[in-house]
Amino acid sequence: MSRRPPPNAIDWLLSVAVVLLAIAEEIGDHLLATGRPHPGWWIPAVIAISVLVLLRRRAPFTVMCLHSAASVAALAHFGEGVATWQFHTQLLLLFTLLSELPLRDPRVVAGLAATAAFVSMMMLTPAGSWGVGEVTVALGAASVAGIAVRRHRQIAVQARERGELLAREAVREERVRIARELHDVVAHGVSAMVMQAGVARLILRSDPVTARETLNVVEEAGREAVEELRRVLGLLHTGSECDGLAPQPRLARLNDLVEQMRAAGLDVELSVEGEHVPLPVGLDLSAYRIVQEALANTLRHAGPTEVRVTVSYRPRALWLEILDDGPRDGHTRQAGGPGHGLVGMRERVALFHGRFSAGPLPGGGYGVRVTFPLPAEAGPGEAP
Template sequence: MYVTPPLPPLKRVPPGVWTVLAWWAGLVFTFLVRIRLPGESGPAKLPGSLIYQWDGLTFLAVATALVHVAGGLLRRRPLLALGLLFAAAVLACVPLGVVEIPLAQYLAVDVALYFLAAECVRRTGIIALLGALALLAGYLTTRLLFGWPIGASAELSVAMMAVIAWLVGHSVRQARDHAETLVTTATAQAVADERLRISRELHDTVAHSISVIALQAGAARRVIDTQPRRAGEALGEIETVGRETLSGLRRMLGALRHGEQSRSLDPAPGLTDLDKLVAATTDAGVHVEVRWLGERRPLPPEIDTSAYRVIQEAITNVVRHAGTSRCRVSVEYQDDELTIEVLDGGHGPRRTAEGGYGLVGMRERVSMLQGSFCAEPRPEGGFRVEARLPLMTGVQ
């Protein structure tokens, strides 16, 4: 069971709260620059005539109230909340006696623009940015129409900060969308890889089992009249192989149906199971000689399973296509690679088959492990399959 980790503390703060905090930060800054701070000969800006009077403080109080209402509406009604922030920025300018909307009074708008661009649909974010720029232009135009002075240069810096806030929010949104796309793609790829793995297991298991069953059935049919006991043994072997294959199919199909992880399946076979494979094939009428070369040692799981599956598929092809009663399997352990060779002297195809999934599946298995694969007719007759699987040093 996967537990979603809690959000970082700052992420838990709603956007409306950040907007209100930005307004109060701008309001505090507005008063600080209008008083003489320690070490200064005078305030950075002269206070307006109404700022410390009741009517001026009323304007600021109303603007602050509008900001608080906007903070509560920012998620549910983003454009309405932004409109209230616009009104608060304009009302706050009245007692300040300024010729433009100052950056401090537009800081809450900038924070809201960031969140709208980051969290709302793209259309809402664009409308919000255009509205913010239109308000700044409208404020200056109104003052010009009344013949009042304006601060065009300062207002350009405020407009630039609004655009930057929107761009940052838009970038965050794009990064989040991209991350979600990557997660979705990775999840789909993982599911596809798992289904492909199970389909390969199905092919390897069923192809070999059906080949053994076919051989045993043919042997039983030929001797059922003359050697009933031998025919009974062949039928018993058919029953055993059939039950084992059916059980494996049910487990694999159940995993696909219920979306279980690969660990719910039986452990993947490896070279330690080769004796059982050889015994079943020999019972079916094809004698398999196994030669172990080099010092046998534990292999990485993916190498071990792939080696077994390559041998299994090669033996299956011998049973189905070679028309011979013997084949030889060589497994050579070297320092840096594992070499597998399956030889038969039958009368199989004189050229490599391009159709079907047996050789293609073996080639894919080996390629995924950065190995080399060769399947070709032998000059003296028969067929040869060779796979070289690199061994990673340090893997036990």
């Protein structure tokens, strides 16, 4: 059972409004009619009803029944007509009941019965100013408004839940795809280790120096494979099938990617800054995929436009920036949700404890910025 919300600012304002309306009507009308002060018996009733209004969303059924019972009892005892503020309060409570509880709830039926009793007693008293049509329209408007508000809330909740489900599914799919790629990286590394270990075994007696160097390579490849395997296990709790044995792309192949995007219509400018450093295979692959996805998103949402891709090797960090100028010729960027592209980029960056940002640029266009921290052993060298 869901908890009812505590009184908010609107509840307080409505409670005060009921008090002010009651004071204006009871005192003002009585002075105009008799020229004498109004008896004070109604003051406790107004205070009690204002408290009910304040708590209307916490217990809509109980509040409506209390108000209806008290009003009917007062009408039966005093025999006077229903004041405007009393009727408006009943309409408010009817609206609250229908907006907070589903129509199939038996408490709604009981609440409607309580309202019917209130209206019946009101029509039987000598009010004079209440017409059947007026009362019917007011009750119908309050009921329709309450049902519409509840339906709107239901749609909003369903949309939010559906969005959360789609987001979780997108994250799961992207993690599976990333894990498959890293699976290939580990598979290639282990295959190379097996081959090199076999070579070392064959030449161990005839060329021990070369065998020792080969074993050093095997050791280094093993460490890298273990690190990538740790990332895969941290990303997924279950294994996944390998998509193939083809080598995975790296930043060294960005020129090929740029040429493909140029052929597709993007005016891509690639800039590489700083001295190349050898990167872990998984990080190298993820950096390439982020640039690839960012360019694909630009082509998908902005169409043919200018894009600047910057790859910067900085001290202990790899920095990526993909900035586009937005659609050309006055065309607007196609709207769309975050989709799998941004989800996948965020997952890749989070996998290596990096920083990710994406969004519109102040002068127009869209930008993606990524920072990958590099391991301490990374040093100057040639890109693999």
